[in-house]
Amino acid sequence: MREGAAVLADVGGGGPRRSGTGTRPADGLGSLTIADFLALPLTGEGLPAVLAGADGLGRSIRWVHVLELADTEGLLQGGELILTTGIALPQERAEIRAYIDGLVAQRVAGLVIELGRRYAEVPPVMVRACERRGLPLVALRREVPFVRLTEAVHSALIDGQRELLQRTAAAHERFTALTLAEAPAEELVRAAAELAGGQVVFTDRLHRLLALDARDGSAELLLGRWRRRTRTLAPAVGAEADAESCSATAPVQARGRGWGRLTLFTAHPPGPAQLMVLERAAAALAIRLLIEGEDELVANARRSVLADIIAARHGSPEAVHARAEALGHPTRDRTYLPLVVLGAGADLTEPVRGALADTRLHALHGPFVADRWGVLLLLRDDQSDEHVDAFARGLHARCADLGLPPVTIAAGGAVTDFPGVRPAFGEAADVVLAARAGGPHSKPRSCHRIQDIRLRGLLYTLRDDPRLQAFAERTLGPLLLRDARDGGGLVRTLAAYLGLRGNKSLAAQELGISRPTLYERLARIQRLLQLDLDDPEAATSLHAAIMLIETRAAGPSEDPVFAS
Known part of the structure; x- marks a missing residue:
């Protein structure tokens, strides 16, 4: 072999796309950055010093490669962290620059040089070349066996991959259960935020806000981050992270076309596990879209804002204004x-x-x-x-x-x-x-x-008041008893007569009886109640009691706000 001592198996691989620079992913699963490598206790024994390319310390390490050759063409696949003592590196400045250019062309993650065997210090021309090309360059000022370093990184990557698989299985199980239960979009977004450990915004292709979960943070601040992020978003075919804004996006696609977008915001650059959760959630939302349809999802989002206003779940007024306006409904x-x-x-x-x-x-x-x-x-x-x-x-x-x-x-x-x-x-x-x-x-x-x-x-609004119920029963008691005993319809007769303001002809016509029959019933009502129907106060009291009897047929009062 042309390579030096130890070579690790490729345990990283492809996966979702990432852009920008940053530090360790928030979840740290299935991915190790150069910053993580520097934070390993074993690396610390080598007294590492970052000499160039500090902005690239957030790069993911696909594997660690011990390479003591100047000619690297065809040996690398990208994402490697190169460990070398420099013993076989060229001396000429032009050749050193060409060596660094070759590493960059093969997309290596970074270069680590152990001082002592070849260099007492890294040549300045190499430092300048790495800085010019943005390649992280680290010097180990004390000897650390490379085999131990590769084993440490290998274990970290394997452990991360194992936990990533466990998290993937848990997310798959959660979203499958929610999909089978026909959970609404709000619940799917809530699960995505919980599993990814961040804040999530779900929008349609017109950037209308359909659901969000700010976790324990401010919805207003979340929407501010979302508005700034939408200005720089480009069409995507899969989940993609942006380390600079500490966010990730995944398209929601149904029937072969993009319908919306799921955006995750985190405190640190999102890692593979969070991207995986976002993709699973996007797939579940696509199924929800196929079941409900576009219009129903928008209608549910509109209803959700209304329900939150009624139930006082809106937090600050500014957050409600932002949510409503993102749906196309100005509330300011x-x-x-x-x-x-x-x-x-x-x-x-x-x-x-x-x-x-x-x-x-x-x-x-x-x-x-x-x-x-x-x-x-x-x-x-x-x-x-x-x-x-x-x-x-x-x-x-x-x-x-x-x-x-x-x-x-x-x-x-x-x-x-x-x-x-x-x-x-x-x-x-x-x-x-x-x-x-x-x-x-x-x-x-x-x-x-x-x-x-x-x-x-x-x-009607006071119909459950026991005092009014007692008033109605006391006022109409004799008629209610007589109707219950022989079904004479006296209460109905009185209601028609009073409702038509004492017009006996119209009352008889409405009741379907003759006028003499009506006169006889009215006389019987006056005897039973012992009052004169021509007395305005008596007529008003009787009419109020009849209204109360009628409203009681509607049943008990209900919550007037109808929590949805």
Whole structure:
């Protein structure tokens, strides 16, 4: 053999691409850098000194090669750390420069020279040549057996590869389980951040933010790093690390085309294990994309921001603004108007989106519980109630065009900060349920507001109060007992009469009975209750009690915010 003492087997190999320079990867698995080599206790025994190429200490070592020859052509494959005593190196300056140029041309990681056998100190021409070509040059000022150095590096690489395989298996198992469970994109991104030990951002090809996990850090700062990184990103075919920005990216591809990108940010240059996690997560997201489709992923991201605002999980307002704007929905300097749409469990994505486009309004929206849809309108100063009503009318029309069941729409109070959104949604929920529970003579409206529901709405929101329940039972008790005993329909008769403001002809017509029959029933009601129906206060009390009885049929009150 033309080579010297010991040669290690190639345990590194190819793998994901890396760019830039840096220090030891955060995970250190399956990869050893020149900086790591210098930090080995055994290397320290040799009193190492970096003479040139310090910017390249973050280069990965593919293997360690002991080489005591000046002619290296055809002996190297790239990524080697060359160990030499210099005993066979040339003396002439031009030949020394040519030797260094040859190493660089073969993409070696660095050069380590042990002083004593050939050189008392490394020739200055060699130092200058390495510095000019950016090749790390290290001098060992005390003798250390090369065989021990190669064994130490070999063990470190093997141990790293073993742990990398274990981490790969764990990541594969985790993402397979999440995929089979049809976990949403947010959960897949959360798993990627946990397994990679960093912060993760998932965007589509238009750079719209679909999910992120800042771990214990600031989402606002994470999005700032992401915006700076997107300016320098180029199309990639696989996971790629950038040591300078301590980040890595992996494309999310489905059906042969790039659909989005997963970006990892770490405290140190990402290592092979982190790139592997990123690729596994990207593959799981691609499967999620095939199941849900593009539009559904974007809709879920929009709903996630809305849910975080309602549940006060948003952290700082700036973080919410950044997330919403990355989705294409400006939330800065806007008035927030919550709407609740009560339907029959239909998917309202298309009609809501169409109505928003028709009125040129921005909104965060999505389903909450089965029969309700939340819409948070983001109104500019020049947009008023007229725009809101136009949106509501458009939503009704589009639902009708699509053959969807009729919906009831209600608005809460307008607010100017995120903490006010939750109670405003609660108000909208009360209004929409009260409007849906309205009597047969309630005035139809495209969008209901709290001033529209009046007494019936107030009683609806307070229907669980035991004092009001006692009032209703006390006021209508005799009629309830008589109806329960013989099914005479006296409460229904009284409700029709009072609902039509005492018009006996219309009441008889609605009930489907003759006017004499109505007169007889009203007389019986007055005897049982011992009051005069022409007394305004008595009529008001009876009407309120009937409204309470009707609202109780809707069941107990629910959480007005409908946590999704």
